[in-house]
Amino acid sequence: MRVPLALATLATLAAASPAPAGEPPLPPLPPLPPLIDAHAHIGRFAGFDLALATLQKNLDRQGVRHAVISNLDGAALPGVTADLGELAINEETARVAKSDPRLVPLAWARPGAPGASAALLEPFLRDRGFRGIKFHPDFNHFSPDDAALVPYLELCRRYRVPAVFHCGLSLRSRARAIQRAARRFPTVPFVLYHMGFGTDHEEAIAVAREAKRDRDAIIFLESAQVDPASLLRAIAQVGADRVLFGTDATYFGRDHYATYRPLLAAARRALTQEDYRRLIHDNAALLFHLDGK
Numbered sequence: 001m002r003v004p005l006a007l008a009t010l011a012t013l014a015a016a017s018p019a020p021a022g023e024p025p026l027p028p029l030p031p032l033p034p035l036i037d038a039h040a041h042i043g044r045f046a047g048f049d050l051a052l053a054t055l056q057k058n059l060d061r062q063g064v065r066h067a068v069i070s071n072l073d074g075a076a077l078p079g080v081t082a083d084l085g086e087l088a089i090n091e092e093t094a095r096v097a098k099s100d101p102r103l104v105p106l107a108w109a110r111p112g113a114p115g116a117s118a119a120l121l122e123p124f125l126r127d128r129g130f131r132g133i134k135f136h137p138d139f140n141h142f143s144p145d146d147a148a149l150v151p152y153l154e155l156c157r158r159y160r161v162p163a164v165f166h167c168g169l170s171l172r173s174r175a176r177a178i179q180r181a182a183r184r185f186p187t188v189p190f191v192l193y194h195m196g197f198g199t200d201h202e203e204a205i206a207v208a209r210e211a212k213r214d215r216d217a218i219i220f221l222e223s224a225q226v227d228p229a230s231l232l233r234a235i236a237q238v239g240a241d242r243v244l245f246g247t248d249a250t251y252f253g254r255d256h257y258a259t260y261r262p263l264l265a266a267a268r269r270a271l272t273q274e275d276y277r278r279l280i281h282d283n284a285a286l287l288f289h290l291d292g293k
């Protein structure tokens with residue numbers, strides 16, 4: 001596994017610092033692990049380069065260990081996305097993930113759409129190594145508390161995998177709406193992609209903090225399109241054990257990860273090495289069951 005050079009250098013420097021006089025030397029810090037990107041896509045979205053080759057070149061260049069993928073061809077935005085059915089989109093995700101072990105598949109759900117059903121997605125979780133279900137309330141036109149979601153969330157519960165939500169600013173994708181569903185499934189980890197896309201992130205941070213304090217839901221926040229100050233605020237207020245590094249790859253195209261270098265640098269400066277590891281690797285490895293993959 002390649003570790004990004006700048007990070008490897010920082011880890012080496014930290015490990016090499018001499019102990020103050022009279023104190024026993026600290027054991028060397030373990031090297032930083034490679035990144036896990038908790039939010040990436042395959043499929044098509046008009047105006048964006050989401051080609052598989054673009055994603056793979058970005059993973060190569062950045063030395064990313066795993067990228068968690070879902071297929072945007074399931075989004076129902078005629079003229080912008082392919083708007084395909086659950087079987088076709090998730091078969092494609094399975095095929096792509098099988099071809100590159102760095103790619104970790106999520107099932108894309110279309111609750112309430114004609115022909116869609118949790119029963120159709122179950123084999124992907126049971127037999128084919130999918131590590132969660134992705135929900136997009138805006139692109140697929142549902143609310144997180146619609147009855148149609150219940151069987152899908154039951155699957156997450158049964159297979160002990162996260163329910164991953166696009167979290168935005170509309171009534172149906174905002175953090176408070178997702179929180180209501182999360183409270184009904186208190187053993188299922190819910191991941192709020194973007195921690196409120198297009199918002200100041202305060203609502204998502206509050207929701208994750210309340211869930212941790214009240215223990216009535218399990219809510220993780222994710223960093224795609226989030227500014228460094230908001231990411232650090234989220235970690236300070238909720239804890240580094242509830243925040244995942246993710247990027248919405250390859251939203252920013254051919255040099256996608258360049259956009260996230262300031263965010264990673266800010267986190268590396270502000271956090272302990274242990275918390276930084278949680279953010280970029282350990283939380284996602286646990287949540288998506290990636291150790292041993």
Ligand SMILES: [Zn+2]
Pocket residue numbers: 039041193248
């Ligand atoms: Zn996304």
